[in-house]
Amino acid sequence: QVHLVESGGGVVQPGRSLRLSCAASGFTFSSYGMHWVRQAPGKGLEWVALIYYDGSKEYYADSVKGRFTISRDNSKNTLYLQMHSLTAEDTAIFYCARETGTVMIQTNWFDSWGQGTLVTVSS
């Protein structure tokens, strides 16, 4: 049974940094691409970042490019999101999600999601 558990959220001041973690279990973590998706309070879903199964490639939303870094440690079955220069617009629940499908990103989907961790950027 796939299990994804996010942690690391909390209240952080504008301009500061925060690192989120997503602990994976129940599947071969090193075989799957992984994503971060966020949802601001009362708003819709926004894709944040993707990392390939082996960490060889990363993609980012324009809104976080240059500020956020996605990474993974396949030996620890853990996904990370390092966030810098946080602003109030980054306040959201952050979900990690597993990607499933084929070798082509364009035809894949997110088949499992964690419960999310809340990041609040406020002074």
Added chain:
Amino acid sequence: QSVLTQPPSASGTPGQRVTISCSGSSSNIGSNTVNWYQQFPGTAPKLLIYSNNQRPSGVPDRFSGSKSGTSASLAISGLQSEDEADYYCAAWDDGLNGWVFGGGTKQTVL
């Protein structure tokens, strides 16, 4: 402003068939497959439809998806009270090199 456009709300009565639209462009829906996610308040999204029209195991067959050109649709046949939720479409965008979501549609059962 979301890249994919969905109506913010939809409503129907129990037993009715309802559809939710998702409009995109040639760089996303026009080129790639569409997925749909269901989200209940206070919970994580759940995969509902993948690859335009495929249902994961456990999803009732009253949910169906379709795609034509740069638009996609989610249909719910025999609407039930437990279908009251938010629904999101998503697709990869070749121009943005990233995933894009619709703004979400809040489905209400009257």
